[in-house]
Amino acid sequence: MRLTAGTPSRLGASWDGRGTNFALFSANAEKVELCLFDGQGRRELERVELPERTEDVWHGYLNDVSPGQLYGYRVHGPYHPEHGHRFNANKLLLDPYARRLAGRLVWSDAHFGYRAGSSREDLSFDRRDNARGMPKAVVVDETFNWGRREMRPNIAWEDTIIYEAHVRGLTQKRDDVPPGLRGTYGGLASPAMIDHLKRLGVTTIELLPIHGLIDDRALVERKLVNYWGYNTLAFFAPEARYALDNPLDAFRTTVARLHDAGIEVMLDVVYNHTAEGNHLGPTLSFRGIDNASYYWLKPDNRRFYDDFTGCGSSVNLAHPRVLQMVMDSLRYWVEVCHVDGFRFDLATTLARGPNGYDRNAAFLTAVRQDPVLATVKLVAEPWDLGMGGYQVGAFPSQWSEWNDRYRSAIRRYWSGEGSLIGEISSRMTASSDLFHHDNRATRAGINHITVHDGFTLADLFSYNEKHNEANGEDNRDGSSHNHSTNCGHEGPTDDAAIVALRRQLRKNQLACLMLAQGTPLVLAGDEVGNSQNGNNNAYCQDNEIGWVGWDNLGKEGEDLTDFIGHLTGLRRRFGQIRCQRWLDGRRADGSYGVLWLTPAAEEMKESDWKFPEGRFLSYVLGPMEQGQEPIFIVLNAAPEEIAFKLPKMTNYKSWHEVLNTTENPAATPDFAAGADMKAPPRSVLAFAGSA
CATH class of the missing domain: 2.60.40.1180 (Golgi alpha-mannosidase II)
Structure with missing residues (x-):
């Protein structure tokens, strides 16, 4: 028989060498149809109703489906936004467990479950088919030859020095990376980049989000994109825009080569919200599969979302099946892709329950006991925008946390503010006031001066004010509280005294970062004075504003690569800086x-x-x-x-x-x-x- 019941035990599309099992969770659906497409994703060839439902998992096995097959789902059920249900079988939906995406989202009003522009989405059900403009999931063969040499570096926490980078932005303007590899996964592991990372003395590269993402409609209409990638739609699929061919294999090849060089790979992951946005957003996946299960909804009006993230919605990890998806995703990236750790964006949202942040939340408990995740580094961005969202120092001992208190204090200190030596003493000695409890070690705090969000190090000492006009939001976006100083002139200058002072202050910040106890994080490009022209929110700038400018590489005085290398050498020499006691x-x-x-x-x-x-x-x-x-x-x-x-x-x-x-x-x-x-x-x- 071509179609059999299959199994609910593994969600997603699982090829076993003979056929493919399809399984999709939906607690409130009435029927689930699997849609098979041609190789270009333009024509729907067939719809197959999944024949079985086991504990809210709809499943079926097709013995003639093999790797390369494009597919999506249509999920039938009630369309009652006021009750939290937004099913619309006219909308093709992406499998939350998709391992690879084919095609890009082409925006149109057909992606919305209601008639776009209507004042009441519950009164305007939209019957247009959106399949032509939707990316499709692809059945994959996960086998990969890692080779005999590939071994995880397993860098001890006390020796860890993190380098935060964007896949495209790091190498797009790097002349010593082959042109075909610039801006790709392969560029990260090019000989020139590996040599640069080794000169710096960093041990771990942390990549901005590479999960499958979409570009917001508003950005596309402004001819911009979601450059940083905090707009996830597929938690299992490497983003295709950074690969020349097969993104899964391209990413794994890069991981293997970085591991061969002794460099770890961490991923910045975004499980707190999805690309579907608020109640007026598109129906692309989770919303149409089971809105009431995947998202936090307002208890008094389930048409609306509890938004702790500032992105319109919040993923509900208190639901066991949603928690399972996140845990399955994390294990997938460790077991199938060999990544060495994760930085969790707005991690407070992941640990929320009905009463707010809970140190014993289901997610934190699941992570604590998981044998796969016990082998990797876990870093929280310990805040979100909801009530009680700021939780620096409140995560369990298994975790490290971004220490924004270090960033704020050390910026204020070197920008000239006085009466800070008491706080600076704490920040330079692992911030014991924040983290010395519950058997936590000094590695609990991730010290940083700059990260992707905010000024670069060069701009920190070149601008008093943000200059985000290129984002098209009238300079309203981005933080206005940067603790920066322009050293007497806003922006670039030829004044030799100001140039020297700025260089001096950059070196001071880097020196403090490496001499401070705790785990240091360096932003890619700070070593060569990379500037974003005062833009402190370059989230949509996939261009020379957002890319690392390497013009100062090798330029005496401006290239601080060897200076940082000297600092990381001092850190290795003096064990008391790295000590976990x-x-x-x-x-x-x-x-x-x-x-x-x-x-x-x-x-x-x-x-x-x-x-x-x-x-x-x-x-x-x-x-x-x-x-x-x-x-x-x-x-x-x-x-x-x-x-x-x-x-x-x-x-x-x-x-x-x-x-x-x-x-x-x-x-x-x-x-x-x-x-x-x-x-x-x-x-x-x-x-x-x-x-």
């Missing part, structure tokens, strides 16, 4: 974890922390084990030179300068303990103790 002060036996010192090299008292407008901070991180060197760190954010003494420490007679961020650092001989020194204006210094 929390620091303490002076111990009974005279040893110490950290000593906070005045410019006179005396241990700081309460009054010293309250020094008016204080901008100078110095401290020693003591050896954590036998034979380890202490490191003395000096941060001078003052606009003037400040005199200080090198500390006198038991067993250490001299100090050797290992870092000086000034433009023309002096020679670096050994200095006697107790020697008088001067910290140049706006500088970071570091010294290693010598016996």
